[in-house]
Amino acid sequence: MPNFNRRLLVAAAxxxxxxxxxxxxxxxxxxxxxxxxxxxxxAKVKMVEYASVTCVHCxxxxxxxxxxxxxxxxxxxxxxYTFKEFLTAPAEVAAAGFLTAxxxxxxxxxxxxxxxxxxxxxxxxxxxxxxxxxxxxxSAGMTEEKFNACITDEAALxxxxxxxxxxxxxxxxxxxxxxxxxxxxxxxxxxTMSELDxxxxxxxx
Numbered sequence: 001m002p003n004f005n006r007r008l009l010v011a012a013a014x015x016x017x018x019x020x021x022x023x024x025x026x027x028x029x030x031x032x033x034x035x036x037x038x039x040x041x042x043a044k045v046k047m048v049e050y051a052s053v054t055c056v057h058c059x060x061x062x063x064x065x066x067x068x069x070x071x072x073x074x075x076x077x078x079x080x081y082t083f084k085e086f087l088t089a090p091a092e093v094a095a096a097g098f099l100t101a102x103x104x105x106x107x108x109x110x111x112x113x114x115x116x117x118x119x120x121x122x123x124x125x126x127x128x129x130x131x132x133x134x135x136x137x138x139s140a141g142m143t144e145e146k147f148n149a150c151i152t153d154e155a156a157l158x159x160x161x162x163x164x165x166x167x168x169x170x171x172x173x174x175x176x177x178x179x180x181x182x183x184x185x186x187x188x189x190x191x192t193m194s195e196l197d198x199x200x201x202x203x204x205x
Contacts, residue, residue, distance in 0.1 A: 034163060036109050038081045039074040045203045046080045048180040050167055052088040053097035053116040055176040057190050062117040065193055073200060083113070086176050087164050093129045096151040098160055100133055103150035104140035112140050 051058035073079035087094045101112035115136045123132045137147040150156070167173040175188040179196075182203045187195060 034159070036083045036106070038070070038083075038110065039079055040077040041080050043077055043080040045073070045078060045200050046082070046182055047200075048082045048084060050084045050086045050171075050173045050176055050178040050180075052086045052094045052176050053101075053113060054090060054094040054120070055086075055088045056120060058177045059117040059120045060190060061177055062114060065191065065196070068193055069196055073196075078204070079200060083110075084167060084173075085160060085163055086167055086173065087160075088176055090129070093123070093133070095157060095160060096129075096133055099151050099153060099156050100137050100140075100142075100147065102156065103146065103153075104137065104142060108140045112136055115139065 049061075051061075053059075069079075070081075074081050085098045097113070097116045101109045101116070104112045116133075119132045119136065123129050126132075133151070134144060134147055137150070138144070142150070177189070177191070178185065179187045179191055179199075181199050184203075186199045
């Protein structure tokens with residue numbers, strides 16, 4: 001991937017702090033204006049997920065559990081969901097994925113993230129990281145020129161790195177995915193729908 005290693009060195013350094021589903025740690029960060037969210041902000045139950053588009057455990061949750069969770073709780077206004085970006089190896093690819101999702105616009109952000117989670121196996125098997133990222137960007141209406149500008153936007157990368165640094169240093173997050181409900185960490189790593197049902201029920205009391 002041209003320029004990835006040169007342009008995203010800071011992202012790689014931060015990403016080295018976390019290995020998906022391997023490290024232990026915990027913390028709860030409050031949502032801020034830079035985070036992407038879904039659902040009713042006035043919902044009694046607020047769930048935060050720290051995740052990376054290159055984390056296979058995050059991908060499994062997104063592909064196998066999240067659709068049902070979204071339909072049952074987010075779409076019905078019972079849960080307000082906040083997605084917090086994190087970087088896991090290869091960090092430059094995770095960073096490029098998040099930059100691409102943000103460049104696509106708020107209305108397409110989650111569609112791009114979902115597409116990248118579904119394309120994880122293809123990316124890792126083929127090794128064509130840039131090709132998959134570009135195709136995803138184009139499917140969201142971006143030109144190759146805009147995509148290239150997006151993934152080399154140093155200001156956007158700096159902002160992403162600051163969010164990740166806050167997650168590491170302030171929120172003490174070292175493992176993805178990490179799930180927080182109403183300020184309480186409920187799980188690091190893969191989580192089932194039944195575990196989420198129980199956690200939402202407890203938080204709804």
